[in-house]
Amino acid sequence: MRLHIGFFGRTNVGKSSLLNRITNQEISIVSDIAGTTTDVVEKSMELLPVGPVTFLDTAGLDDDTELASQRIEKTMKIINRIDAAVVVCDYNGFTGYENELVRKLDELKIPYLIAVNKCDIEKRIVEGYENILYTSIKDEDIVFKFKNALVKLLPDDFVNSPKIAGDLVDAKSTVILVIPIDKEAPKGRIILPQVQTLRDLLDSDCLVYTVKETELEQALQNLKTPPSLVITDSQAFKKVSEIVPENIALTSFSILFARLKGDLGEFINGAKAIDDLKDGDRVLILESCTHHAIEDDIGRVKIPALLRKKTGKNLVIENFAGHDFPDISGYKLIIHCGACMTNRREVLSRIILANKAAVPITNYGIAISYCLGILPRAVKIFSTKI
Numbered sequence: 001m002r003l004h005i006g007f008f009g010r011t012n013v014g015k016s017s018l019l020n021r022i023t024n025q026e027i028s029i030v031s032d033i034a035g036t037t038t039d040v041v042e043k044s045m046e047l048l049p050v051g052p053v054t055f056l057d058t059a060g061l062d063d064d065t066e067l068a069s070q071r072i073e074k075t076m077k078i079i080n081r082i083d084a085a086v087v088v089c090d091y092n093g094f095t096g097y098e099n100e101l102v103r104k105l106d107e108l109k110i111p112y113l114i115a116v117n118k119c120d121i122e123k124r125i126v127e128g129y130e131n132i133l134y135t136s137i138k139d140e141d142i143v144f145k146f147k148n149a150l151v152k153l154l155p156d157d158f159v160n161s162p163k164i165a166g167d168l169v170d171a172k173s174t175v176i177l178v179i180p181i182d183k184e185a186p187k188g189r190i191i192l193p194q195v196q197t198l199r200d201l202l203d204s205d206c207l208v209y210t211v212k213e214t215e216l217e218q219a220l221q222n223l224k225t226p227p228s229l230v231i232t233d234s235q236a237f238k239k240v241s242e243i244v245p246e247n248i249a250l251t252s253f254s255i256l257f258a259r260l261k262g263d264l265g266e267f268i269n270g271a272k273a274i275d276d277l278k279d280g281d282r283v284l285i286l287e288s289c290t291h292h293a294i295e296d297d298i299g300r301v302k303i304p305a306l307l308r309k310k311t312g313k314n315l316v317i318e319n320f321a322g323h324d325f326p327d328i329s330g331y332k333l334i335i336h337c338g339a340c341m342t343n344r345r346e347v348l349s350r351i352i353l354a355n356k357a358a359v360p361i362t363n364y365g366i367a368i369s370y371c372l373g374i375l376p377r378a379v380k381i382f383s384t385k386i
C-alpha cells in the first residue's frame, strides 16, 4: 500500500533540498557541490493527508565518467520500484537526461511531476508537459503546492483505497448492518454507501446480516456467536450503541467512508475544534453534490441542531453544495458530507486547502459521533488515537 515516489534530476538542481522541505526533515545532505547525494536515500513517512509514502532521493547525474554511468544504472533501477516520480530541473531547463528520463517514465506509465526548481533565482518556463510545478525551497507555500500537485498525480487505485470494511474483519466473520428506513431513505432502495459496504463485505467472504435498528436486539439474540462488527447508519448510532454490548466492535457507514473518501486522522482532529466554537463563529457545511434537500435534511437541519446542542453556542452555520471550492477564510470549522457521489482525490484536495487556510475540517459521520460522545467507540476498530 505504501506509495513510492522517486526524485530524479541532474546534480545540484535541488532534489535533496526539496525533499527535505516537503518532509520537514534533514533526510539528505544538501550542498552546492554537485554529486552530494551519491546513493539512494529512502525515507518512509505518513504524508498527511495522502497516506503512507516512501520517498527515494536519487543521486544526480551530470558527467559521463565511469562513476556517473554506474549511477545512471542505479537510478534507472529505482524507476522500476516507484509509483510516481518527481523530475527536478532548474533554470537550465531540460537536457537530454531529463528527456530520456521522462520518455522512460512514459513508457512505464509512471505518473510524474516536473519540478522546475530555484525559481527564486530564475524562473525558466518548461513547456509541453502536463504536470509542471515551479518550485523554490524559499517559497513558504511549497509544501502545500507540492501536496496538491501530488494528489492530482497519484494513481487512482492508491487514492481510492479499495476496501470499505472487509479489511477490518476476518473472512467468514459475521457483520451486522443496521439500516434505518426513515424519511431520508429513498423509496424502494438502499443508499449507495450501504450497498457498497455490503458488496465489499461479501467480496471478503463475510456473513452479512442486515436489519433496521428496531430489529437489532432480536438479530443479536438470533446469532449463536456475537458478530465481529456492527455497522450502523450514523443517525441511529446512539440507539444502536446502547443495544450493542461494549465488547462488540461498532462503527458507522459514514466513518467507513470518512476513511475511504478522506482521511480519518484529519477528520478526527477537525472534530475536536467543535469544542472551541464560540458565539458568532461561522461553520461551513460542505456537500459535494446538490441533492434535493428535504425537510429534516442532515446537512441543513440535523447537524446544525446537534452542533448547537453540543456547544450551546449561537453559531452561524452556512451550507455550500457543489464541486467548486468556496472561499473558506473566516470559517472556524468545515464539516464535509460523506462524499458518496465523489472521489477521494477531491476530498483530499479539499483537506489540503483547508489545512493551508488553517481551518479544521471534519465530516458528517465523525462530527455526529463526536457530538454524541461516541466517537472513541466508533473509531476503536481503526485503532486511531483521539
Ligand SMILES: Nc1nc2c(ncn2[C@@H]2O[C@H](COP(=O)(O)OP(=O)(O)OP(=O)(O)O)[C@@H](O)[C@H]2O)c(=O)[nH]1
Pocket: 009, 010, 011, 012, 013, 014, 015, 016, 017, 018, 029, 030, 031, 032, 033, 034, 035, 036, 037, 038, 058, 059, 060, 061, 117, 118, 119, 120, 121, 135, 136, 137, 138
Ligand atoms: N536559491 C535556491 N537554492 C536552492 C534551491 N534548491 C536548492 N538550492 C541550493 O542548491 C544547492 C544544491 O542542492 P541539493 O539539494 O544538494 O541538490 P541535489 O539535486 O540533491 O544535488 P545532488 O545530490 O548533488 O544530485 C544547495 O546549495 C541548495 O541550498 C532553491 O529553490 N533556491
Ligand SMILES: [Mg+2]
Pocket: 015, 016, 017, 028, 029, 030, 036, 037, 057, 058, 060
Ligand atoms: Mg542530493
